[in-house]
Amino acid sequence: MTEPTVAPSATLSDADFQRLSNYFYQRAGIRFEDNKRYFVDKRVVACIEAAGASDFASWFTRLRLGGEKALEQDLLNRLTVHETYFMREDYQLECLTEEVLPLVLSERGRRAPLRVLSVPCSTGEEPYSIALWLLENWPEIEEVVVSIHGIDIDRESLVTAAEGIYGARSVQRLSDMVLERWFTPVQGGHQISPDIRGAVELSAANICDSAEMRNFRDYDIVFCRNVLIYFDQVASRRAAENLFGAMRPGGYLFLGHTEPLSRITPIFEPVRFPQTTAYQRPWEG
Amino acid sequence: MSPIRSSKQEPAASTDRRYSRDHAGLIAALSDDTPSVRRWAAMDLAGDSDAVDALGARLPFEVDKAVREAILSTLVGIGGDAVVQVLVPHLRSENASLRGAVVEWLAQVPAVVTVVPRLLADADADVRVLAVMLLATLSDPRVPGWLIGVVSSDPNPNVCGAAIGELAEVGDEQACGPVAEAAVRFAQDPFIVFAAGVTIARLTGGKP
Numbered sequence: 001m002t003e004p005t006v007a008p009s010a011t012l013s014d015a016d017f018q019r020l021s022n023y024f025y026q027r028a029g030i031r032f033e034d035n036k037r038y039f040v041d042k043r044v045v046a047c048i049e050a051a052g053a054s055d056f057a058s059w060f061t062r063l064r065l066g067g068e069k070a071l072e073q074d075l076l077n078r079l080t081v082h083e084t085y086f087m088r089e090d091y092q093l094e095c096l097t098e099e100v101l102p103l104v105l106s107e108r109g110r111r112a113p114l115r116v117l118s119v120p121c122s123t124g125e126e127p128y129s130i131a132l133w134l135l136e137n138w139p140e141i142e143e144v145v146v147s148i149h150g151i152d153i154d155r156e157s158l159v160t161a162a163e164g165i166y167g168a169r170s171v172q173r174l175s176d177m178v179l180e181r182w183f184t185p186v187q188g189g190h191q192i193s194p195d196i197r198g199a200v201e202l203s204a205a206n207i208c209d210s211a212e213m214r215n216f217r218d219y220d221i222v223f224c225r226n227v228l229i230y231f232d233q234v235a236s237r238r239a240a241e242n243l244f245g246a247m248r249p250g251g252y253l254f255l256g257h258t259e260p261l262s263r264i265t266p267i268f269e270p271v272r273f274p275q276t277t278a279y280q281r282p283w284e285g
Numbered sequence: 286m287s288p289i290r291s292s293k294q295e296p297a298a299s300t301d302r303r304y305s306r307d308h309a310g311l312i313a314a315l316s317d318d319t320p321s322v323r324r325w326a327a328m329d330l331a332g333d334s335d336a337v338d339a340l341g342a343r344l345p346f347e348v349d350k351a352v353r354e355a356i357l358s359t360l361v362g363i364g365g366d367a368v369v370q371v372l373v374p375h376l377r378s379e380n381a382s383l384r385g386a387v388v389e390w391l392a393q394v395p396a397v398v399t400v401v402p403r404l405l406a407d408a409d410a411d412v413r414v415l416a417v418m419l420l421a422t423l424s425d426p427r428v429p430g431w432l433i434g435v436v437s438s439d440p441n442p443n444v445c446g447a448a449i450g451e452l453a454e455v456g457d458e459q460a461c462g463p464v465a466e467a468a469v470r471f472a473q474d475p476f477i478v479f480a481a482g483v484t485i486a487r488l489t490g491g492k493p
Contacts, residue, residue, distance in 0.1 A: 061426075065455060066426060142288060146289045199289040233392075237354065241355055245328070
């Protein structure tokens, strides 16, 4: 991307906002209403300036028709939130234990281990949150063997995940009781217990790479949150196919709340639960 | 000790293989009775440009959505003129779901631009509507010009209306004249007149 050369005076008219809003909804599944004008305008103007464009119209034409992936990535980065912390979007975890797991167990019994995949697992907050949630909120865990697997393309993140040391911001949504029970205070934050670290398996793989992803099979539950929106259409569809292949028929997929999967691929069946929508790999036959 | 166990202790899932994983075996597997076998075959043919014709030939018979997606994804990953030539005939399919899927995937093949003018001039108005839908997701600077061409000359109100709607998203003020003229040409069609008004307002920032 070129250095900023423009006019900090770039602004968005109502019509510009509408076009941008429509585009962003088609691209990322996120709809901005008028009450988000301030949030959106400020960040879009920053994109226009960073791209060296003279105004919204010329920037939007480059974004929409010019094939400049960097412009799209910059917009996505500025208009979405990249933060990971324990118990993020925990209504999905509630849905998991209240609604989905009873269905899964009734369909496939209790004898085989329940297999859960977290992808991308980043620095570990998500797979460890799943483990903590199950331990704290799902009495069945005393009878059902659960395995949790986290995968990420970034090996450095996996090293951090394996260390399991988190700062105050990461653990801010955990109760003192959970912190006390499952973490040890260490220099730099709180370290999650070796039992949980040892139980959650971590592997490097690229969700878009079918050859790598075919090593991951037969998961009952997959969490893949807030990543598909960053891919272009071909990559997001391929990633969805790889997730499909990683699940057993009847398994459930949780995505981020702004990622309606039906806009990406028709191969899953959306299932509405009181807390959220999950996506089921259809049964065969 | 946590009741959560490492999956390292579990045996890897077994795979029932009835076909060799070479080109011939995978092509044969595309016709297997089991959808998951067909799906893995389609995915494993990724990058095999010799499989384009066989993958395309399977499409009209494929009833499983996940297998169809895998076939289309593999074809689009291979890309190029040969894939475009294999996919375009399916725009005439009687199966609306297949037509829609083909349009979405074709838009991801850069070589499709070579057939856009032919599709926009097709004698079948339904194909021209699909071509406009294709333009809606195509990232190419010629898109507004193609849409203006449709708006200026297409005799079918459905095709013209679709193009007017897309110009609201990708056009600029240069499109306003042809859109206004289309509204006159189809003055008896309330949808075209309404769509033209919305598009012109959008492109002019709300100015009359």
